[in-house]
Amino acid sequence: MKYIDEFRDNKIAKNLAHAVSKKAEGLRPLSIMEVCGTHTMSICNFGIKDMLPANINLISGPGCPVCVTPKSYIDKAMAFSKKPEVILTTFGDMARVPGSDSSLMEEKAKGRHVRIVYSALDAIELAQKNPGKKVIFLGIGFETTSPTVAASLVYARKKKLKNFFVFSGHKVILPAMEALVKDGDVKIDGFLCPAHVSTIIGIKPYTLIAGKYKIPCVIAGFEPVDILQGIWMVLEQIRSKRPKVENQYTRVAKDSGNKKALALINEVFSVKDSEWRGIGTIRESGLFLNRKYSGFDAERVFSIKPVKTRPDTGCICGSILKGLKAPFDCPSFAKTCTPEKPKGACMVSSEGTCAAYYKHRI
Amino acid sequence: MTKITLSHGSGGRLMHDLIKKLFVKELGNPLLNKLGDAAIFKTGSRLAFTTDSFVVSPIFFPGGDIGKLSICGTVNDLCVSGARPRYLSCAVIVEEGFGYSDLEKIVLSVKMTCKKAGVDIITGDFKVVEKGAADKVFITTSGVGDIYQGASLSIERIRPGDKVIISGTIGEHGAAVLLAREELKFKAKISSDCAPLNGLTSAILNKGIKFMRDPTRGGLATTLNEIAIDSGYNIGIEESKIPIKESVRVLCEALGMDPLYMANEGKVVVIVAPEAEGKVLSIMKKHPLGRKSVIIGEVKKERNKRVYLKTRIGGKRIVDMLSGEQLPRIC
Numbered sequence: 270m271k272y273i274d275e276f277r278d279n280k281i282a283k284n285l286a287h288a289v290s291k292k293a294e295g296l297r298p299l300s301i302m303e304v305c306g307t308h309t310m311s312i313c314n315f316g317i318k319d320m321l322p323a324n325i326n327l328i329s330g331p332g333c334p335v336c337v338t339p340k341s342y343i344d345k346a347m348a349f350s351k352k353p354e355v356i357l358t359t360f361g362d363m364a365r366v367p368g369s370d371s372s373l374m375e376e377k378a379k380g381r382h383v384r385i386v387y388s389a390l391d392a393i394e395l396a397q398k399n400p401g402k403k404v405i406f407l408g409i410g411f412e413t414t415s416p417t418v419a420a421s422l423v424y425a426r427k428k429k430l431k432n433f434f435v436f437s438g439h440k441v442i443l444p445a446m447e448a449l450v451k452d453g454d455v456k457i458d459g460f461l462c463p464a465h466v467s468t469i470i471g472i473k474p475y476t477l478i479a480g481k482y483k484i485p486c487v488i489a490g491f492e493p494v495d496i497l498q499g500i501w502m503v504l505e506q507i508r509s510k511r512p513k514v515e516n517q518y519t520r521v522a523k524d525s526g527n528k529k530a531l532a533l534i535n536e537v538f539s540v541k542d543s544e545w546r547g548i549g550t551i552r553e554s555g556l557f558l559n560r561k562y563s564g565f566d567a568e569r570v571f572s573i574k575p576v577k578t579r580p581d582t583g584c585i586c587g588s589i590l591k592g593l594k595a596p597f598d599c600p601s602f603a604k605t606c607t608p609e610k611p612k613g614a615c616m617v618s619s620e621g622t623c624a625a626y627y628k629h630r631i
Numbered sequence: 632m633t634k635i636t637l638s639h640g641s642g643g644r645l646m647h648d649l650i651k652k653l654f655v656k657e658l659g660n661p662l663l664n665k666l667g668d669a670a671i672f673k674t675g676s677r678l679a680f681t682t683d684s685f686v687v688s689p690i691f692f693p694g695g696d697i698g699k700l701s702i703c704g705t706v707n708d709l710c711v712s713g714a715r716p717r718y719l720s721c722a723v724i725v726e727e728g729f730g731y732s733d734l735e736k737i738v739l740s741v742k743m744t745c746k747k748a749g750v751d752i753i754t755g756d757f758k759v760v761e762k763g764a765a766d767k768v769f770i771t772t773s774g775v776g777d778i779y780q781g782a783s784l785s786i787e788r789i790r791p792g793d794k795v796i797i798s799g800t801i802g803e804h805g806a807a808v809l810l811a812r813e814e815l816k817f818k819a820k821i822s823s824d825c826a827p828l829n830g831l832t833s834a835i836l837n838k839g840i841k842f843m844r845d846p847t848r849g850g851l852a853t854t855l856n857e858i859a860i861d862s863g864y865n866i867g868i869e870e871s872k873i874p875i876k877e878s879v880r881v882l883c884e885a886l887g888m889d890p891l892y893m894a895n896e897g898k899v900v901v902i903v904a905p906e907a908e909g910k911v912l913s914i915m916k917k918h919p920l921g922r923k924s925v926i927i928g929e930v931k932k933e934r935n936k937r938v939y940l941k942t943r944i945g946g947k948r949i950v951d952m953l954s955g956e957q958l959p960r961i962c
Contacts, residue, residue, distance in 0.1 A: 270881055279871070282944035316946020387815060493944045608954030619887065629948040 272520075276492030277315070285497035286320040292504040298324045300456055301503055302592050304446060305463035306333030306620025307491050313629040315493040325500065328455070328592035329625075331445045331548065332463050334410040335362045335618035336590060339544045341578040342409075342438045343368035347376060348573040349405050349436065355571070356382040356399065358392040359407040362618040367611065369579040389421035389435070396425075396433040405567045409438040413465040415556055416530035419537035422562055436567040437557050440543055442466050443474045444554035450482045455592045459485040459503035461496065464518050471526025475514040483512045490518040537562050546614060547587020586613035589622050596626040603627055635729045640759030650757060653735060657742045662718070662753035670753035672718060674777050679714035681705055682773035690737070690767055692811035694803070694822030695896070698740035701770040703827050703896055704847070706748045710832040711843040711899060713784045714776030716748060722756040724769040737768065748827035750774065781837050788841040789862040791932035794908045796901040798831060798915060799824070799923040800874045801851050805893030806882050817885065819878050826897030831918045838914065839907025844900050849953045852891035854900050855938045856952045865935060868928030868950070870943045892953045902930065 275281075293299070303309055309329045312318060318327060331337050347368050350357040357373065364373040364385060377383040382402070386392050389406050396404035408418040418435060425433045442463060450457060462475055467488040475486040485506035489499025499517045506512055516522055534556065543555020558566040581587075583601050588594040596602045596615070606612035608624055615621035638645045655664060662670045685701040695703075702719065709716040721741065725734065745752060807823040809815065832843060842862075846854035851873070859866045875890050883890045897920060903911045908926060915921035931939075938950040 270877070270884060273884065277943055279944055286945070313948060314942070315944050316940075316942045316948040317944075319946045319948070320944070493942075493946075628951050628954075 273492065276490065276494040278494060282320075282493050282497060285494060285501060289325070289497060289501050289504065290322045292501055292508065293322045293325050296324060296504070296507065298326065299458040299504075299507065300326045300328050300592075301459045301461060301500060302328045302330045302449075302457045303461040303496075304330035304332040304442065305466065306336070306618065306622070306625075307465070308332070308461055308463070308489070308496065309622055309625045310620055311491050311493065311496060313625040316629075317493055317496055320497070321500070328457075328595075329589070329622040330592055331449070331545065331590045332411065332442060332466075333615070333618050333620040333622070334414065334440070335366060336586065336614040336621045337440060337445070337545045337548070338363070338366070338409050338438050338614065339546045340368055340581065341544065341576060343372070344370075344576040344578050345568075345573065346373060346407055346436060347371070348576055349567060349571055350376050350381045350383055352403075352571065354403050356384060356395060356402050356404045357407065358384050358386045358395060358404055360387075360409070361385045363407055363409060365611065365617045366614045369577070389418045390424075393421050393425060393430065393433055396430055400432060403432045403434065405434045405436055405571075407438065408435045411440055411442050411463070411466050412469040412530075412534065415439040415538065416469060416527075416533045419533040422537045422558070422565055423533065425565060426562065434565050434567040434570055435558060437538070437555075439538065439556035440545070441540065441554055441556065443470075443477070444551045445545060445548065446478055448548065448551045448554075449591055450478065450484060452591070457484060457592070458507060460487070461499050461503070462486050462488040464488065464490045464495070464522065467516070467518065467522040467526070469527045469530045471522070472514045472516055472524045473526075479512045479514045485512045486514045488514070488516045488518050488522055490521070545590070547590045581613060584613035586615045586623075589615050596623045599623070632731050635725050635727065635731060635734060635759055637727050637759050637761065640725070640757060646757065653738055654755060654757070657738050658721075658745065658752045660751045660753065662751065663755070670718070672753065674717060674775070677778040679709050679712040679776045679778055680773070681708040681712070682771065683708065684769065684771040686766070686769050687808060688766060689808070689811050690733070692823055693807050693820075695825035696737060696740050697768060697770055698737035699744045700825055700896060701772045702741055702744040702748060702750070703825050705772040705774040706750060706827045706829065707845045707896070707899075709774050709776035710828045711845050712776070712778070713782030713836055713843075714778050715833065716750045716774055716776040716829060718753045719745070719750050719772050719774040720754045721752045722758075722771040724758045724760060724765050726765045726767050727759055727762045729767055734768070744827060748829055779833065779836050784840070784842050786842050786858065786861045789858070789864060789902050789930055791864060791930050792905050793841060793902050793930040794905055794926050795855070795866060795868060795928045795930070796903060796908070796912060796915065796924055797846075797851065797874065797927050798899045798901070798921045800876045800879070801846070801895055801898060802875060802879045802883065802890035802893030804896040805850065806879045808894075810882070815886065817882065819882055821876070821878050821882065824895055824897035826920055828897065828899055828920060831915065831920045832899060834914050834918060835901065835911050838911050839904045840901050840911055841904060842902040846895050846898055846900055848894050850890070850892040850894055851900065852889070852938065852950045853953050855950065858900070858902065859938050860936045862930070863934050863936060865931040865933040866928060866938045867931050867941065868938065869941045872925060872927045874923050874925055891950060
């Protein structure tokens with residue numbers, strides 16, 4: 270696979286791992302947070318922790334969209350799914366996340382109209398094929414997913430679709446990074462910034478973290494060579510005591526981001542406060558359908574009884590999402606909480622920290 | 632007749648006609664032709680006996696169909712047990728309204744695969760259920776085989792230092808079926824590896840092999856985990872040695888799936904004593920189904936019953952059993 274195999278090259282990776290070890294020599298123990306779930310997966314999948322020196326600790330951040338979606342959202346989705354005229358469409362991972370009473374997968378088994386789709390456009394197709402039904406799409410994810418959902422809404426508006434709706438749980442990543450830093454519970458010495466999100470938002474938003482909070486930020490690709498080089502760049506910044514935003518992933522992420530995608534987000538969504546699982550409400554961290562698109566907003570169109578969400582018990586997803594604790598610190602991990610019977614969202618999504626740790630037991 | 636109706640499964644004349652004109656005509660042999668309540672036969676040796684149900688969707692996919700699969704699945708389970716597959720049963724459940732020509736295609740495919748595998752279907756059953764009570768067609772096959780003289784395959788014989796061989800590229804059946812579902816709108820030329828393994832497995836019996844298993848559902852990763860758990864020893868494999876077709880790699884990469892967990896229907900994992908590895912490997916490579924056979928790892932002396940993978944970049948990780956179904960990633 271061209272452009273992938275090169276970034277998994279054994280020799281280059283080994284040299285980089287050696288360079289990282291040299292760069293880390295004599296430094297105090299450091300915690301570098303990989304913000305994105307895909308980074309966590311890649312780190313586990315390629316056994317990268319195994320190649321790092323003892324004083325470099327990688328901690329997983331809040332960048333798994335399924336994991337940070339609060340339970341109250343699932344409960345609301347569940348309420349939508351109980352309306353007989355509704356077909357609820359969702360990404361596969363989302364269907365398995367437990368709400369207060371059950372999961373969408375369990376509701377599906379009971380005969381509710383829940384369909385797994387691969388994109389919002391699939392949901393639109395379903396709406397067009399079922400004019401007598403109302404299709405709700407569960408929109409979750411960061412800036413990588415939100416432009417595609419925005420595009421589908423622009424299309425739906427153009428086609429004057431009357432039976433397609435979005436329940437938006439979309440989030441933006443930067444406020445969460447800032448909240449973690451401000452919170453101060455977890456000491457973060459450097460950020461590996463998400464690859465795909467950065468292709469949309471560019472490098473500018475991170476200057477807040479590097480400038481105001483003096484924490485090195487390196488946008489890194491998802492391949493092992495990218496990650497190792499990204500870590501090296503963070504260490505170099507720490508050594509030179511010059512925190513800044515750097516872009517390792519220049520082959521895809523441009524400094525200015527993707528203007529077209531950003532314009533789509535602005536066309537459809539407005540930014541408001543949003544609840545994150547385990548972290549709480551973060552100011553201006555969620556994307557909700559704006560007035561122009563309110564006719565497609567499931568929350569406005571469908572009335573549901575107020576949902577009572579029961580708090581998580583015996584699950585430390587919140588602390589894991591903040592990087593405060595590792596999955597092994599959770600008494601439920603790999604015992605009562607497994608991918609087959611997940612207690613929390615971090616074990617459900619393949620990008621979830623617990624699922625990645627469980628699969629590869631790093 | 633274009634569609635199968637409930638009357639075809641009612642036990643009356645229509646059913647008898649269908650069985651005679653399709654099943655007996657195509658699959659007939661002296662034991663089946665008697666159409667008795669049971670087939671009566673003698674083999675005279677120790678027997679292996681297995682059963683499997685097939686509910687694959689879609690029923691036709693590049694490289695095979697549910698008919699071929701239902702024979703290969705059962706034949707291969709006998710093969711890896713050290714048996715020579717002999718007789719099969721075949722029970723077919725059809726959904727009302729199923730096309731006759733599709734049923735005919737499936738029966739012809741069963742016929743061809745039986746011929747290739749050297750087995751006879753000697754008893755069977757045919758039922759039709761109401762629309763919606765089954766999805767198109769389900770097939771259950773059971774099979775008996777004669778255990779080859781001297782074949783003593785057992786997971787308990789596995790010892791540290793034994794080598795792990797895979798008979799070729801992995802993941803093609805899973806990938807082909809996934810693509811054939813057309814939900815992903817992803818186009819690639821990938822055919823299922825679905826094939827009866829008799830020739831390959833019988834050639835290496837009594838040549839120093841200790842255990843065999845076909846890595847079907849759950850893929851290579853799951854089979855190796857089963858071996859690690861049941862033998863009590865860790866297994867170490869090397870990512871760079873595992874043969875995967877480029878098309879399968881690309882598909883998995885694009886969909887966020889792991890080829891280690893993708894199903895195979897014409898591959899075998901062989902555990903062989905170190906002193907016999909060269910000989911076994913060279914025999915396997917001479918067989919058309921084993922040309923890409925390769926040693927991918929070995930049994931370790933540690934006993935935490937886990938499978939470890941040395942990644943291509945030199946890292947190390949655990950390869951776990953498959954949890955649930957593999958779902959495409961969402962971002």
